[in-house]
Amino acid sequence: MPQSSIKDHLFESQLFLSRALVSGILVIMVLMVLAGRMFYLQVANHDHFTTLSKDNRVKLQPLPPTRGLIYDRNGLILAQNLPAYSLEITPEKTPDINATIEALREIINITDEHVERFQRLRRQHRRFDSIPIRVRLQEDEVARLSVSRHRFPGVDVKATLLRDYPQAMKTAHLLGYVGRINERELDYIDTSNYSGTSYIGKNGVEKSYESLLHGQVGLQQVEVNAKGRVLRVLENRSPRPGDNLHLFLDMELQRTALEALGDNNGAVAAIEIKSGGVLTLVSKPGYNPNLFVEGISTEAYTALKNSIDKPLFNRAIRGQYPPGSTVKPFIALAGLEYGVAGYHQETYCPGYYQLPGKEHKYRDWKKWGHGEVDMEESIVESCDVYYYELARTLGIDRLHEFLQGFGFGQPTGVDLTGELSGLLPSREWKRKTRREPWYPGETLIVGIGQGYYLSTPLQLAAATATLANQGHHIRPRVVATIEKPDGTAQPSPKIVDDLQQLEPIHWNQIIDAMTEVIEGLRGTARSILSENYRIAGKTGTAQVFSVKQDEEYDEETVAKRRRDHALFIAFAPVEDPQIAIAVVVENGGHGGAVAAPIARKIMDKYLLRDDT
Amino acid sequence: MREMPKSALSFQESQPARPTGLLAWLHIDLPLLTGLLLLSALGLAVLYSAGDQQTTLVNKQMIRLGVGFTAMILIAQIPPQHLRRWSPWLYLVGILMLVAVILVGEQGKGAQRWLDLGIVRFQPSEMFKLSLPMAIAWFLADHRLPPSLSRLLAAGLMTLVPVLLIAKQPDLGTALLVGAAGAMALFLAGISWHLIAAVGLSLAALGPAVWYLMHEYQRQRVLTFLNPESDPLGTGYHIIQSKIAIGSGGIGGKGWLNGTQSHLEFLPERHTDFIFAVISEEFGLVGVLALLSLYLFIILRGLYIATQAQDTFSRILTGALSLVFFVYLFVNTGMVTGLLPVVGVPLPLISYGGTSLVTILIGFGILMSIHTHRKLLPT
Numbered sequence: 001m002p003q004s005s006i007k008d009h010l011f012e013s014q015l016f017l018s019r020a021l022v023s024g025i026l027v028i029m030v031l032m033v034l035a036g037r038m039f040y041l042q043v044a045n046h047d048h049f050t051t052l053s054k055d056n057r058v059k060l061q062p063l064p065p066t067r068g069l070i071y072d073r074n075g076l077i078l079a080q081n082l083p084a085y086s087l088e089i090t091p092e093k094t095p096d097i098n099a100t101i102e103a104l105r106e107i108i109n110i111t112d113e114h115v116e117r118f119q120r121l122r123r124q125h126r127r128f129d130s131i132p133i134r135v136r137l138q139e140d141e142v143a144r145l146s147v148s149r150h151r152f153p154g155v156d157v158k159a160t161l162l163r164d165y166p167q168a169m170k171t172a173h174l175l176g177y178v179g180r181i182n183e184r185e186l187d188y189i190d191t192s193n194y195s196g197t198s199y200i201g202k203n204g205v206e207k208s209y210e211s212l213l214h215g216q217v218g219l220q221q222v223e224v225n226a227k228g229r230v231l232r233v234l235e236n237r238s239p240r241p242g243d244n245l246h247l248f249l250d251m252e253l254q255r256t257a258l259e260a261l262g263d264n265n266g267a268v269a270a271i272e273i274k275s276g277g278v279l280t281l282v283s284k285p286g287y288n289p290n291l292f293v294e295g296i297s298t299e300a301y302t303a304l305k306n307s308i309d310k311p312l313f314n315r316a317i318r319g320q321y322p323p324g325s326t327v328k329p330f331i332a333l334a335g336l337e338y339g340v341a342g343y344h345q346e347t348y349c350p351g352y353y354q355l356p357g358k359e360h361k362y363r364d365w366k367k368w369g370h371g372e373v374d375m376e377e378s379i380v381e382s383c384d385v386y387y388y389e390l391a392r393t394l395g396i397d398r399l400h401e402f403l404q405g406f407g408f409g410q411p412t413g414v415d416l417t418g419e420l421s422g423l424l425p426s427r428e429w430k431r432k433t434r435r436e437p438w439y440p441g442e443t444l445i446v447g448i449g450q451g452y453y454l455s456t457p458l459q460l461a462a463a464t465a466t467l468a469n470q471g472h473h474i475r476p477r478v479v480a481t482i483e484k485p486d487g488t489a490q491p492s493p494k495i496v497d498d499l500q501q502l503e504p505i506h507w508n509q510i511i512d513a514m515t516e517v518i519e520g521l522r523g524t525a526r527s528i529l530s531e532n533y534r535i536a537g538k539t540g541t542a543q544v545f546s547v548k549q550d551e552e553y554d555e556e557t558v559a560k561r562r563r564d565h566a567l568f569i570a571f572a573p574v575e576d577p578q579i580a581i582a583v584v585v586e587n588g589g590h591g592g593a594v595a596a597p598i599a600r601k602i603m604d605k606y607l608l609r610d611d612t
Numbered sequence: 613m614r615e616m617p618k619s620a621l622s623f624q625e626s627q628p629a630r631p632t633g634l635l636a637w638l639h640i641d642l643p644l645l646t647g648l649l650l651l652s653a654l655g656l657a658v659l660y661s662a663g664d665q666q667t668t669l670v671n672k673q674m675i676r677l678g679v680g681f682t683a684m685i686l687i688a689q690i691p692p693q694h695l696r697r698w699s700p701w702l703y704l705v706g707i708l709m710l711v712a713v714i715l716v717g718e719q720g721k722g723a724q725r726w727l728d729l730g731i732v733r734f735q736p737s738e739m740f741k742l743s744l745p746m747a748i749a750w751f752l753a754d755h756r757l758p759p760s761l762s763r764l765l766a767a768g769l770m771t772l773v774p775v776l777l778i779a780k781q782p783d784l785g786t787a788l789l790v791g792a793a794g795a796m797a798l799f800l801a802g803i804s805w806h807l808i809a810a811v812g813l814s815l816a817a818l819g820p821a822v823w824y825l826m827h828e829y830q831r832q833r834v835l836t837f838l839n840p841e842s843d844p845l846g847t848g849y850h851i852i853q854s855k856i857a858i859g860s861g862g863i864g865g866k867g868w869l870n871g872t873q874s875h876l877e878f879l880p881e882r883h884t885d886f887i888f889a890v891i892s893e894e895f896g897l898v899g900v901l902a903l904l905s906l907y908l909f910i911i912l913r914g915l916y917i918a919t920q921a922q923d924t925f926s927r928i929l930t931g932a933l934s935l936v937f938f939v940y941l942f943v944n945t946g947m948v949t950g951l952l953p954v955v956g957v958p959l960p961l962i963s964y965g966g967t968s969l970v971t972i973l974i975g976f977g978i979l980m981s982i983h984t985h986r987k988l989l990p991t
Contacts, residue, residue, distance in 0.1 A: 012757045015802040016927045020915050023800070023931065027911055027938050031904055034942070037949045041859040042897040049859020056856065057872050225876040 058234065059224050064196030065215030066161065068242030070175060070205060072251040073277075073480065078171050079206070081161035085137040087145065089118070092127040093154030100152055101133070107148060108141040110134055113297040124183060130156060135294045163199060163293045169286040170254055173314040174416075174478065176204025177289035193217050196239075202292065204314075205245065205478055208417045212482060215242035244483040248277025256605045257282045260598040266585040267315035269461035270602055273577045276465070276474030276494065278414065280581075280602060281458065283315040317419040320454035321584050324540030325382045325591070326569045327403070327449035329467065329510050331390060332375050334402040336506040340393045343509045346372045349385035355392070355440055362388050362444050365541070379513035380520045382539060384448050391447025396438055399446055400426040405499045406463040407473070408455055414476045415492070422459050425452035450543060460582035464569040468536070468577035470507040471499035511536050515574050524592040525568065528600035533607050537570030537599065539591030563587040568595035572603050579606050639688040639984035641917070644976060647910040648961065652677050654903065655887075655962035661869045662882045662890045669883060669964055676966040680973035687977025691985050695978060696750055696925050702739070703747035703770070709736035710777040737778040738971050740790040742978070744774060745932035748797040753925035758802035767798055782827050785956040789939060796935040800918075800928050833954045850886065853878050854948050858892040865896030883964040885956055888948040911938045917983045926982040933975045940972070
């Protein structure tokens with residue numbers, strides 16, 4: 001037994017030794033495999049993993065540019081950026097959004113409206129985007145939030161610049177407003193340039209000058225950790241701020257026009273004749289554009305949208321009114337120019353006009369007629385019959401051609417979006433849109449600026465400026481100079497499109513007649529006669545609904561809303577025209593009584609300011 | 613064997629004389645101690661970096677290392693024959709405690725691993741990394757080797773029972789290491805290569821059954837291992853980020869404290885299971901090869917000690933413990949480099965954490981005890 005034990009012992013020892021040896025070799029082999037794996041990862045694929053590592057930690061962040069400011073002609077600020085705190089939630093980082101909102105509500109004021117808007121924005125954004133739920137936080141709200149911030153993962157208080165319009169309602173239609181970029185806008189904007197921007201111009205100057213106001217986005221390369229927190233900035237390319245805009249607008253005139261309009265709805269457009277600059281552009285009623293910046297509540301928006309006064313509607317460039325008698329000076333000029341009427345040639349006005357062989361009576365506003373009237377009297381007293389006759393003589397084709405030269409029936413080309421063109425009817429237009437021939441009676445109606453004829457207040461002001469300028473037509477413009485971030489200023493282009501050369505005497509005759517509208521004893525606007533400067537103008541009354549044949553027309557009984565629109569166009573001073581104005585007072589009645597005094601107040605402000 | 617002390621001694625005479633002095637008196641093996649201390653020091657340096665240069669983690673780990681090395685030295689004082697005598701009892705008590713864990717254990721991270729003993733929370737599964745090779749060595753050493761088939765089956769059962777109990781907790785990492793410990797002991801005991809091949813094949817066939825027994829998160833880990841990119845933000849995130857950390861380290865590394873993957877928190881579990889990726893990122897291939905060499909040195913020293921051991925129990929035990937140390941290393945590095953699925957096994961002596969650290973150092977204490985008590989064989 002001992003013998004075998006020794007053998008066993010030796011054998012076992014040998015056996016173990018061989019197994020230990022095998023183990024050692026296996027260990028070395030496995031470690032070599034591991035070393036091979038390390039070589040594969042660290043040497044062969046080093047570049048690949050280095051890139052991945054860099055991608056992990058380096059992120060590009062957009063730096064949104066500061067939006068350009070807007071000033072009036074006197075340097076008064078009209079649109080600015082004010083710092084504001086907003087409360088934002090990042091859905092991805094927030095475990096339970098509804099519970100978070102409920103908890104936040106105990107700390108700060110969040111209405112259902114805010115929640116609703118947040119949910120709407122949330123659907124339009126990616127999960128890792130930070131979405132605002134409240135803007136313009138009060139200081140105490142910010143303080144309360146920062147105290148209990150640890151309770152709300154994914155919730156941040158962010159300092160942002162919020163667009164602000166200090167003149168609020170007074171400049172609403174002209175400037176428009178910015179709002180959050182919507183899905184439709186995402187389709188056409190350069191998304192990389194807007195990568196850090198959440199607002200875009202929606203209307204007015206804010207929209208038409210969007211590309212200049214916005215500026216160029218900057219970029220910064222930052223190192224982030226796994227949670228996306230920025231640790232340091234590696235590289236920085238500053239954004240180029242938007243250009244500042246200096247408008248022709250004179251805020252004092254704007255205020256004057258609004259005050260003068262009083263409670264009436266309407267529009268006023270005033271143009272600086274020498275430059276084509278828009279001095280005043282008023283549409284009343286207005287709205288508070290600041291509401292749109294934060295994102296207007298559905299309720300408030302519905303109220304604005306459904307209001308019978310249409311406060312969101314920019315009457316100055318989109319309101320299409322029959323120009324009424326305000327077109328008479330232009331038609332008279334056409335008569336002179338085409339040689340179908342003489343300045344002193346008289347026409348008899350019995351109070352109505354009939355086409356040869358037709359029963360229909362085209363009535364004059366003065367039931368019993370003006371008697372014998374020449375061209376000057378026809379403008380001063382605004383005789384309709386004179387223009388029925390003149391229009392008939394001229395014919396629709398010549399009327400159309402001539403009036404087109406003053407910009408009727410086409411957009412003025414002002415640097416605002418959404419302008420409507422009005423309507424200057426023609427044979428061709430009627431054939432195209434109505435599939436009907438042109439009837440002679442319709443020509444008569446065009447002669448007094450009614451019927452199909454429509455024009456916008458800005459169009460009327462521009463035509464008046466062209467008239468005052470004796471055919472020198474300058475496209476109206478809102479922006480005077482564009483101030484680049486480097487301080488250089490670039491004037492906006494002055495686009496001149498002169499009328500064909502007309503006989504100078506004709507201009508003077510028409511302007512004389514328009515001056516008599518104010519200065520003549522029987523002038524329709526003699527109430528605005530000024531001692532300090534001479535005004536040339538023309539009143540107008542646009543029918544809102546047509547008076548039936550042989551029906552008495554009683555202003556008192558017509559409900560306010562169905563009353564005629566009062567119109568007035570004017571320029572001054574007559575000797576050296578500076579300012580052209582068009583006023584439309586909706587349901588204002590007679591132009592001379594309601595619209596003309598408004599124009600006078602604006603002119604006083606503009607022309608007499610230095611004296612006071 | 614017990615009858616033949618003299619002849620055992622005669623073998624001993626050909627060995628170099630044991631060193632004398634303080635280390636000998638303390639029953640310490642200097643090469644092993646040097647290797648372990650170097651590893652621990654490297655671990656502390658890496659931990660300082662992975663822990664964002666805060667000394668809290670490093671201090672805690674130093675205390676654990678202190679406890680571990682103290683335990684190692686204390687164990688080294690115990691003569692191997694005592695260890696051998698305790699082996700079956702340790703095993704039995706361990707089994708009872710594993711059962712207790714399943715019945716009354718503490719929950720943690722979805723798994724039941726802890727037994728609250730009032731003062732300390734104890735993880736009985738950890739003990740089996742030592743007590744299982746001890747018990748198998750004890751069981752096989754009394755008889756002729758290679759073991760007979762019946763003894764082999766019994767030893768297999770001894771391994772399987774704790775492994776299954778631990779896997780049930782569930783703690784796949786520890787079950788794997790305990791199973792490896794048993795398998796290493798059996799391999800060193802000299803079971804035939806045919807049998808090894810047969811067991812290997814049947815294990816492969818058992819794969820589907822294992823799959824069925826696994827928890828959902830464990831299955832997920834296996835699936836993610838096979839294709840980490842399939843779930844880059846979920847379970848695949850660990851492996852992807854770990855590979856980025858290693859790969860971006862390159863040959864020379866990004867430098868100590870300069871690893872971006874770890875410092876910017878892209879790398880998860882960077883103090884614990886994934887600390888190898890931090891080393892790879894900061895010290896590069898050069899550092900990794902140096903580290904692996906250090907590990908290899910310790911493992912080979914352990915195997916050398918095993919070959920020098922004077923009885924079968926000692927040989928099998930020391931050999932198995934050395935190889936388990938290697939399994940630790942391989943499972944962890946294999947996981948971090950994407951060669952193996954993600955299994956919660958720490959990098960021995962470097963990963964932050966106390967339990968396995970102390971276990972490993974106690975294991976080396978056993979190695980030292982066996983190596984330094986060689987002449988004091990039982991009579």
